[in-house]
Amino acid sequence: MNDERSRALYDRALSVMPGGVNSAVRAAIEPYPFFVRKGDGGHVVDADGNRLVDWVMGLGPLLLGHDLPEPVQAAIQRAASEGPMYGTPTELEVDLAEFVVRHVPSVEKIRFVNSGTEATVSAVRLARGTTGRNKIVIMQGGYHGAQESTLVEGDADHPAPSSAGIPQAFAEHTLPVPFNDEAAVREVFQEHGDDIAGVLVEPILANYGIVHPVDGYLETLRELTDDHDSLLIFDEVITGFRVGGLGCAQSHFGITPDLTTFGKIIGGGFPVGAIGGRAELIEGFAPTGDVFQAGTFSGHPVTMAAGLETLTFAAENDVYDHVNGLGEMLRAGLTDVLADQAPNYTVVGTDSMFKVIFTREGPSRDELEGQCEAGCRQDPECPRYEYCPKNAADVKRAETERWRRIFWGEMREQGIFLSQNQFESQFVSYGHTEEDVERTLEAYKHAL
Structure with missing residues (x-):
């Protein structure tokens, strides 16, 4: 993925802004953040013309997506x-x-x-x-x-x-x-x-x-x-x-x-x-x-x-039906992906929020029957209950560096923009489609 323009912009930004950014979390992307030129529905287009499915949505404000009705x-x-x-x-x-x-x-x-x-x-x-x-x-x-x-x-x-x-x-x-x-x-x-x-x-x-x-x-x-x-x-x-x-x-x-x-x-x-x-x-x-x-x-x-x-x-309009439905589809799909490829990891979120936490421990593949189907609900009957994060310390003990240093970059290479670290939420908007969900699930399969 070409980043020449973003790299040049970041070089300029470092000369005039601390860390080259105006909010610290934006610098979490290494070696440098990409710069966005415009939004389009559920996507962003960066300064080098790369088009990404955007699950960050401005860190949450964009319920309707980038294309406003x-x-x-x-x-x-x-x-x-x-x-x-x-x-x-x-x-x-x-x-x-x-x-x-x-x-x-x-x-x-x-x-x-x-x-x-x-x-x-x-x-x-x-x-x-x-x-x-x-x-x-x-x-x-x-x-x-x-x-x-x-x-x-x-x-x-x-x-x-x-x-x-x-x-x-x-x-x-x-x-x-x-x-x-x-x-x-x-x-x-x-x-x-x-x-x-x-x-x-x-x-x-x-x-x-x-x-x-x-x-x-x-x-x-x-x-x-x-x-x-x-x-x-x-x-x-x-x-x-x-x-x-x-x-x-x-x-x-x-x-x-x-x-x-x-x-x-x-x-x-x-x-x-x-x-x-x-x-x-x-x-x-x-x-x-x-x-x-x-x-x-x-x-x-x-x-x-x-x-x-x-x-x-x-x-x-049908905004909440749409975003919550896609959120459910994403979390259910991710639950299936993890059951096959990374049963230790935990799908979290509700309504139009989602995330995968790289928890280090979990039930084995043959113990997953009855788990929360589309995101952790802290259900005591779920086989993941003793393993799923209950507080911030539990999340911090997950493989946060693997998420940031390897997984995030792998997802971006496949055209998927996730939040800049494992802690920030990811969001569905009215501008997203089922095709965006399917493409994202395929990218998770590859990156995991």
């Missing part, structure tokens, strides 16, 4: 043609807010911001301001953006910053626990319950291999936060409007959090974030409350138009 494209162009932005409210903000409030169980009011990071930063500040408490419980390996309160590693007894530039004093207010570990989170509440402002959790650990919650885990978080007058905050930046359709993952699991953060799909491919929740909580934001939050570009009219028309199109 005419009404979505028209709304974006109309908003852009009427002026970039105004520094004052627009009707589009109200329309999108009303749409979200109608469809997402936890949301009575919403505040739009500019990124998923900004949403989680604001949610943490709101939780602390509302409760008058300092500590936030997070899941080890969970990702909530580039913010000081959650770039924390270790455990609840020994939290430490996971990035330079974050004071240890910040990390001491963060309590990391393993995802799916009920005993660990109960112990943390027993010791610190009176000072826990909230639990910040992805309902599916979606940025670290797609780890499904075990039965009862999210219910435990809801119970503990209720008992200790803390807030349950769902980070649905990735799962929002992808898992569970318009009701998001909280409707899929039947758990209603106090606050929910959004990003990606809610902006239709443009920069966006949002925090929604019970009215009395969201009213805590300025100007009605004491928790300061503001932003020049918040509620940007082009983003609001893109988000509203994307979600409206999804509501009025």
Whole structure:
């Protein structure tokens, strides 16, 4: 595959940008990332003219694919043609807010911001301001953006910053626990319950291999936060409007959090974030409350138009049937491929998300009867249950270097663009076809 143009662009980029990129994960591809020239349906075309089936979809925002349906494209162009932005409210903000409030169980009011990071930063500040408490419980390996309160590693007894530039004093207010570990989170509440402002959790650990919650885990978080007058905050930046359709993952699991953060799909491919929740909580934001939050570009009219028309199109057409059907087809096909070629490996994902985790141990080929047919569901009756990842540490113990250094490149050589490492999710869009799925399954057979 010819990469001369991408290599030349990367050489230029290294001279003017740190690592040659504007987001660290983009540099995970070695020896250098390829540069994209344009998108086309479920594909991208790179700077050298190579055409790839794209399962990254901008890391999640592109529910509809690269070719936007005419009404979505028209709304974006109309908003852009009427002026970039105004520094004052627009009707589009109200329309999108009303749409979200109608469809997402936890949301009575919403505040739009500019990124998923900004949403989680604001949610943490709101939780602390509302409760008058300092500590936030997070899941080890969970990702909530580039913010000081959650770039924390270790455990609840020994939290430490996971990035330079974050004071240890910040990390001491963060309590990391393993995802799916009920005993660990109960112990943390027993010791610190009176000072826990909230639990910040992805309902599916979606940025670290797609780890499904075990039965009862999210219910435990809801119970503990209720008992200790803390807030349950769902980070649905990735799962929002992808898992569970318009009701998001909280409707899929039947758990209603106090606050929910959004990003990606809610902006239709443009920069966006949002925090929604019970009215009395969201009213805590300025100007009605004491928790300061503001932003020049918040509620940007082009983003609001893109988000509203994307979600409206999804509501009025077969978008979720299409993407979830292809997701099921992909995961079922991958399950069959692995049973034949790599029975140790685990297929994960739900709805329009999928991934193969290169787990090192698993049942033998003759013990696979009764396994989850299209992605791990943490089913205790599944023969893989004792082997499938339950938390971020389990994913990290997989063959992550083989995935990145060998497998990813093999897939790209066959025209398949997968996420840049084993931890990031992969996504199906409305622009993908059954032919894309079949081609991808054949590529997995070859690469594995």
